[in-house]
Amino acid sequence: MVDGVPPLEAEIRRLITIAGPMPVSHYMTLCLTHPEYGYYMMRDPLGTAGDFTTAPEISQMFGELIGLWIASVWRRMGSPENVRLVELGPGRGTMMADAIRAARVMPGFLETLSIHLVETSSALERRQRQTLGGLDLPIEWHRTLPDVPNGPSIVVANEFFDALPVNQAVKKRGAWHERRIEIDAAGNLAFTIAPDPTPHFTITVPAKLRKAPEGSIYEWRSNHWILDLARRIVRDGGAGLIIDYGHTESGVGDTFQAVRAHGFTDPLTSPGVVDLTAHVDFQALALDAETMGACIHGPIEQAEFLNRMGIDTRGQALKAVATGEKAAEIDAARLRLTAGGATGMGTLFKVLGLSHPSVDPLPALEP
Helix, strand or coil, X not given: CECCECHXXXXXXXXXXXXXXXXXXXXXXXXXXXXXXXXXXXXXXXXXXXXXXXXXXXXXXXHHHHHHHHHHHHHHCXXXXXXXXXXXXXXXXXXXXXXXXXXXXXXXXXXXXXXXXXXXXXXXXXXXXXXXXXXXXXXXXXXXXXXXCCCCEEEEEECCHHHCCEEEEEEECCEEEEEEEEECCCCCEEEEECCCCCCCHHHHCCHHHCCCCCCCEEEEECCHHHHHHXXXXXXXXXXXXXXXXXXXXXXECCXXXXXXXXXXXXXXXXXXXXXXXXXXXXXXXXXXXXXXXXXXXXXXXXXXHHHHHCHHHHHHHHHCCCCHHHHHHHHHHHXXXXXXXXXXXXXXXXXXEEECCCCCCCCCCCC
């Protein structure tokens, strides 16, 4: 603590004092990935004792269906003899463990496989090593996707893109001004906007949004992750699967949010202690992937994807060997993964596939 202020907040205040108001993306980067005090660098945030729960932690059905999807894609790739299975942001390793268990039903698949986990958090990497330590498969960890060896790849990313830093701009008097974070007159961190419009920004905003009303907020992210992913798939062959919460079409709106103890909180309080996210713009992801030559599949809602993959059948099979209480838990988990509304993930979460032109269509994402 520095004069009663947590160390990361003290560092953010110092940087603002020196350089002026901080862009939202810079603030989010520091809060999540500061090497000493970043949210993901210091803790395992998942589960009931953490701040949020992802689909693989809700039910084994989710990871198992992803495993069946992966194995089916491998067959549609022509069953290559040496394929890289890559996961971006693997959490605790739960989805990968469940996926591999389910993928064993595909004859010959595991013999061709090497696993590559892209993870920046040392704390989560340790957890992944514990979860996956019993797998008799080659596993490597990497900090970035380009670090993964070249070759045919199947890449999965569940709740990865929402945690990438988001930029924001606010429309004022017909122009777009970068949204920033300052220290206000009361001494608190607060939102502000740059006094001058961002030069040439209007040409970067989708044409249909240029008539957005005064005060609208537009969000965008750096596209280097999706470009790296699409480039790999087009160059080496394979497919990718992106699952996240967000919108299917680009739009305006402030989705920058903080989560702590499974509830929403102020993103400008307790930097480094709360999780920061923003909704994913799936239209932007798809357009960027297409510029690299990738084929796009979807996006569709998570409920539709899981239903097409057979979540009801898998749930019934699990219930057939479960006790009454456990059977009820299986039903509740399936409902949470597929339902709409405030407590369901089925409509808020979307699924986007991308592939080499030779791998078409993708399972459960056929038109």
